[in-house]
Amino acid sequence: MSEIQNIKASCTVPKSSIHPFEYLTPDQKEIIEKNKVVIEYNKGEIIAKQGTFTTHIIYICEGLAKVYYEDDHKSLILRIAPTGSLIGLTSLPTNQNVFQYTASAYVDTEVKLIDINIIRQLILENGRFASAIIDVLCEVAIQKNGRFFCLTHRQAFGKLADIILCLAGNIFKTDKFELTLSRKELAELAGMSTESVIRTLKKFQDDGLIKITGKTFEVIDADGLMRICHTG
Amino acid sequence: MSEIQNIKASCTVPKSSIHPFEYLTPDQKEIIEKNKVVIEYNKGEIIAKQGTFTTHIIYICEGLAKVYYEDDHKSLILRIAPTGSLIGLTSLPTNQNVFQYTASAYVDTEVKLIDINIIRQLILENGRFASAIIDVLCEVAIQKNGRFFCLTHRQAFGKLADIILCLAGNIFKTDKFELTLSRKELAELAGMSTESVIRTLKKFQDDGLIKITGKTFEVIDADGLMRICHTG
DNA sequence: CAAGGAAATTGACACATATCATATTTTTTA
DNA sequence: TAAAAAATATGATATGTGTCAATTTCCTTG
Numbered sequence: 434m435s436e437i438q439n440i441k442a443s444c445t446v447p448k449s450s451i452h453p454f455e456y457l458t459p460d461q462k463e464i465i466e467k468n469k470v471v472i473e474y475n476k477g478e479i480i481a482k483q484g485t486f487t488t489h490i491i492y493i494c495e496g497l498a499k500v501y502y503e504d505d506h507k508s509l510i511l512r513i514a515p516t517g518s519l520i521g522l523t524s525l526p527t528n529q530n531v532f533q534y535t536a537s538a539y540v541d542t543e544v545k546l547i548d549i550n551i552i553r554q555l556i557l558e559n560g561r562f563a564s565a566i567i568d569v570l571c572e573v574a575i576q577k578n579g580r581f582f583c584l585t586h587r588q589a590f591g592k593l594a595d596i597i598l599c600l601a602g603n604i605f606k607t608d609k610f611e612l613t614l615s616r617k618e619l620a621e622l623a624g625m626s627t628e629s630v631i632r633t634l635k636k637f638q639d640d641g642l643i644k645i646t647g648k649t650f651e652v653i654d655a656d657g658l659m660r661i662c663h664t665g
Numbered sequence: 666m667s668e669i670q671n672i673k674a675s676c677t678v679p680k681s682s683i684h685p686f687e688y689l690t691p692d693q694k695e696i697i698e699k700n701k702v703v704i705e706y707n708k709g710e711i712i713a714k715q716g717t718f719t720t721h722i723i724y725i726c727e728g729l730a731k732v733y734y735e736d737d738h739k740s741l742i743l744r745i746a747p748t749g750s751l752i753g754l755t756s757l758p759t760n761q762n763v764f765q766y767t768a769s770a771y772v773d774t775e776v777k778l779i780d781i782n783i784i785r786q787l788i789l790e791n792g793r794f795a796s797a798i799i800d801v802l803c804e805v806a807i808q809k810n811g812r813f814f815c816l817t818h819r820q821a822f823g824k825l826a827d828i829i830l831c832l833a834g835n836i837f838k839t840d841k842f843e844l845t846l847s848r849k850e851l852a853e854l855a856g857m858s859t860e861s862v863i864r865t866l867k868k869f870q871d872d873g874l875i876k877i878t879g880k881t882f883e884v885i886d887a888d889g890l891m892r893i894c895h896t897g
Numbered sequence: 898c899a900a901g902g903a904a905a906t907t908g909a910c911a912c913a914t915a916t917c918a919t920a921t922t923t924t925t926t927a
Numbered sequence: 928t929a930a931a932a933a934a935t936a937t938g939a940t941a942t943g944t945g946t947c948a949a950t951t952t953c954c955t956t957g
Contacts, residue, residue, distance in 0.1 A: 451758075502810050505895050509814045523807055526683075526800040533807050556796050560789035563796070567788065568758040570802040574809070575755055575765050578734050581813045582741045585856055588913065616935065624817055626915050631936060663737050820943065848905060858945050863906060898957105905952070915942080922935065927928105 437601050437608040437655055445596065445622065446513045446603040447576040453519070453565035461555055461562075470546045474538040480520070483535040487524030489546035493517060496542025497604070502534050510622055512576060513539065515604060519569055525553060540613065584624045587662070592623045593633045594661040597643060601652045608652040669833050669840040669887055677828065677854065678745045678835040679808040685751075685797035693787055693794075702778045706770040712752070715767040719756030721778040725749060728774025729836070734766045742854055744808060745771065747836065754802055757785060772845065816856045819894070824855045825865045826893040829875060833884045840884040 454465065471494070474480055481491060483503050498514040511534055514520055523533045556563040583595050596619070601608050614622070620630040637643045642658055644651040652658065686694065703726070706712055713723060715735050730746040743766055746752055755765045788795040815827050828851070833840050846854070852862040869875045874890055876883040884890065 502814050504814055504818075507814075507818045509817055511810060511813070522799075523803045525796075526803050529803060529807065533810060553796070556799065557792035560792065560795060563792060563799070564757075564785070564788050567754075567795070567799060567802065570799065570806065571755045571758050571761060574802065574806055575761065577806070577809060577813070578743060578765060581743070581809070581816075582734050582736055582739075584813075584817050585741055586736075586739045615933095627934095628916080628936085629914060632914095635936085847903095859904095860906080860946080861944060864944095867906085900957085901955085903952105903954075905950100907948105907950075909946105909948085911946075912944095913942105915940105917940080918938090920935100920937075922933100924931100924933070926931075 437598075437606070437652060445510070445576075445580055445599050446515055447518075447572045448603070451565055451568045451572065452517065453562055453569060456561040456565050457555065457559060461559060464551060464555075465547055468548050468551055472544055472546065474542045474544065476538055476540050476542075478538050480536040480538060480542070480544060481532045481534075483532050485532055487521050487530055487532050487549055490522065490524075490549050490552050491520040491536065492545040492547060493520070494543040494545050496544075497539040498536045498542055498544075499539050500534050500536045508535075508621070509624070512573065512580065513604065513622075521549065522566065522570055522573075524549060525556075525566075527553075583662075589623075589625055589629050589633050590636075590661050591664070592625060593619075593630060593637070594642075594658040596623045597637075597650070597652065598655065598658050598662065600650070601655070608655065610650055611648050612650050613648065669830075669838070669884060677742070677808075677812055677831050678747055679750075679804045680835070683797055683800045683804065684749065685794055685801060688793040688797050689787065689791060693791060696783060696787075697779055700780050700783055704776055704778065706774045706776065708770055708772050708774075710770050712768040712770060712774070712776060713764045713766075715764050717764055719753050719762055719764050719781055722754065722756075722781050722784050723752040723768065724777040724779060725752070726775040726777050728776075729771040730768045730774055730776075731771050732766050732768045740767075740853070741856070744805065744812065745836065745854075751801055753781065754798065754805075756781060757788075757798075759785075815894075821855075821857055821861050821865050822868075822893050823896070824857060825851075825862060825869070826874075826890040828855045829869075829882070829884065830887065830890050830894065832882070833887070840887065842882055843880050844882050845880065 454462065457465065474496075480498055493514055493516055495516055497516075498518070498520065499510060500512050500514050500520060501508045501510045514536065520536050521532060524530055556566060583592060587595065600612065601610060616630050617627045620627040623630060634643070634645065638645060640657070642654045644653055686697065689697065706728075712730055725746055725748055727748055729748075730750070730752065731742060732744050732746050732752060733740045733742045746768065752768050753764060756762055788798060815824060819827065832844065833842060848862050849859045852859040855862060866875075866877065870877060872889070874886045876885055
């Protein structure tokens with residue numbers, strides 16, 4: 434039986450063990466601190482809107498954000514940004530000065546806004562910081578590849594199994610957790626219809642893979658879900 | 666009537682106008698030149714295999730590479746890397762030292778191999794270079810979001826229309842071009858079956874959107890294809 | 898130039914899953 | 928606490944597209 438935290442699901446959340454700001458000098462840290470703004474968002478509120486000018490990079494101090502791409506009245510969740518994530522890095526190139534995606538608060542979330550030009554300047558000045566930013570970008574890219582593959586090549590069973598393992602292993606880091614997401618939100622995350630999510634969830638329960646009591650999800654057979662990820 | 670080069674298809678190829686090496690000092694350029702290896706690959710040959718150690722970053726001097734993710738005997742094309750692209754950047758984080766995808770030559774391709782540790786060192790030393798590498802990563806990320814959306818949210822018509830516009834506008838940069846890809850390869854690119862590609866292509870011809878003569882593709886109605894991208 | 902093989906094409910069919918309609922349960926709010 | 932609204936659940940149906948099989952066309956190679 435594998436430990437839920439060690440499950441490697443292609444998933445939605447990058448591992449994020451990188452903290453670029455740690456590589457700044459005290460002086461540089463102070464520049465950030467002096468120019469930062471801290472804002473609280475309520476669940477559901479939009480933190481950054483695709484297409485608007487990226488004047489600041491967003492750092493998630495506490496909470497969870499949904500990062501999604503919007504087009505033609507459809508939307509695609511790119512990733513879930515947990516505490517410690519940076520949002521808006523894709524606007525670092527000066528010719529790409531608008532948000533390439535929308536970010537909204539999945540739960541009540543506290544963010545720190547940092548002037549993007551200060552970040553640009555620090556990248557030029559501090560190699561270790563630049564390197565850490567690159568690491569963050571790479572980590573997000575790798576996670577996105579996995580999610581991309583999952584959503585295009587797996588069918589309902591596999592997609593949902595993947596999401597559940599990801600929630601358990603990467604977000605809540607325990608096999609029994611309270612899920613505040615509605616079935617509709619879960620469906621959006623898995624890239625399938627709400628009804629399909631409900632049916633698939635029921636099937637998983639009948640097969641003894643998971644147990645749902647109200648809003649509480651419990652992963653019973655992580656290895657079984659893992660197998661479905663790779664076959665279903 | 667829009668110019669084919671200005672069509673904004675979500676697409677498969679990043680615009681790639683960034684050349685990080687231009688920001689190096691003469692000394693730094695010399696380090697690169699002294700340590701580089703140039704290799705020629707024939708069409709179809711594998712340039713880098715997912716899972717193997719990334720000892721070098723790959724620069725495409727001339728040609729076209731297919732970058733794809735492999736899992737469970739299935740594969741997903743992430744992007745097409747044209748002349749001037751860098752491959753292997755996602756291995757820059759030292760804890761991510763294997764290729765995250767496979768790259769193979771779409772046509773005969775000449776590449777330059779550059780020791781990844783030299784790149785890492787240059788990122789630390791040269792802020793402008795680091796910044797340019799970040800720009801490249803961001804550009805690839807943005808392109809990948811578009812492709813991700815296209816492949817998950819559009820159906821056959823839209824996906825294929827998108828690919829055709831991308832080939833015409835971004836790769837060949839003309840509305841009449843010779844396509845060396847087989848229907849099977851085109852299908853892989855559009856994330857659909859070979860038969861569906863053939864049927865859809867036929868429909869496009871019947872509707873007077875494109876004209877195919879042997880291996881020559883001609884875009885007749887780019888605006889029409891564009892519309893299909895966003896509705897089909 | 899003929900034979901063999903690969904690629905392209907076409908049609909029939911299967912199947913996964915979205916959509917729609919409707920019912921039930923839960924939550925909100927007045 | 929009743930009424931309204933939202934979320935969840937379930938069944939029937941529609942549809943897009945993949946798969947399989949068969950045929951034709953094109954290209955290679957002896």
